[in-house]
Amino acid sequence: MQIRPDVYLLRGKASNFYLCVDEDGLTLIDAGMPKEQQLVFDLLDQLGRDPSQIVRIVVTHADIDHAGSLAAIQSASGAQIYAGEMTGGYLRAGKSPDHLPGLLQWISNMFINYQSVPENGIEIFSDGDKLPVLGGLEVLATPGHTHDHFSFYSPSTGVLFAGDAIDTRNGRLNRSRKWLTADEEKANQSAIRLIELTPAAFACGHGDPLTGHDSGDLMKFFNELREDN
Numbered sequence: 001m002q003i004r005p006d007v008y009l010l011r012g013k014a015s016n017f018y019l020c021v022d023e024d025g026l027t028l029i030d031a032g033m034p035k036e037q038q039l040v041f042d043l044l045d046q047l048g049r050d051p052s053q054i055v056r057i058v059v060t061h062a063d064i065d066h067a068g069s070l071a072a073i074q075s076a077s078g079a080q081i082y083a084g085e086m087t088g089g090y091l092r093a094g095k096s097p098d099h100l101p102g103l104l105q106w107i108s109n110m111f112i113n114y115q116s117v118p119e120n121g122i123e124i125f126s127d128g129d130k131l132p133v134l135g136g137l138e139v140l141a142t143p144g145h146t147h148d149h150f151s152f153y154s155p156s157t158g159v160l161f162a163g164d165a166i167d168t169r170n171g172r173l174n175r176s177r178k179w180l181t182a183d184e185e186k187a188n189q190s191a192i193r194l195i196e197l198t199p200a201a202f203a204c205g206h207g208d209p210l211t212g213h214d215s216g217d218l219m220k221f222f223n224e225l226r227e228d229n
Helices: 037-046 070-077 085-093 102-111 184-195 215-228
Strands: 002-004 007-011 016-022 025-029 054-058 080-083 122-124 137-141 150-154 159-163 166-169 172-175 201-204
Touching: 002 201, 007 037, 007 201, 016 201, 037 070, 054 070, 080 085, 085 122, 137 184, 150 184, 166 184, 166 201, 172 184, 172 215, 184 215
Parallel strands: 025 054, 054 080, 080 122, 159 201
Antiparallel strands: 002 007, 007 016, 016 025, 137 150, 150 159, 166 172
């Protein structure tokens, strides 16, 4: 599925990730579950591309459904990985961050992991940085779902890569589910920050990308967030 001519959606088993096409090469936003690298390689083949043309992989956060195939794709492509500082530590360990209810978090810590990435394979970004993707991709700290979560916005195209800060359900925008959220207050503040950008397209980690909304839809969601804040 194309969100626009230069942005492609990849539907993994547990989450969405995205491929961006620029003149200098390709950028992957997140990397799906373990063993989902073939989804990327199949799309590249359809586009007449190859893995070596992926120049960067940008990570919203280190959950297994967003970083599970990261090491495999990076190894095949040689791409530079970009992530937040705390996220980088989790990626090097091949572990998801703490944000689940007690027993689920214990199970995750003990039994759920993914292939780690090399120590020198990650470049750390911070809030306010800009990446050379889609005319300038703004790095936005959006903690809440996890303590080190980032979203990315392209003002020139209007596309927002929201990760798990916002998702879509039944054609509506929603905030990160409460039981999966590390910090409720920060999650609300982060969602408000993203809505205030008034994106033309919400490319979320879960649910269908949203492009057919209007100002009324955004205002309704904004007011719901303000009431919960």
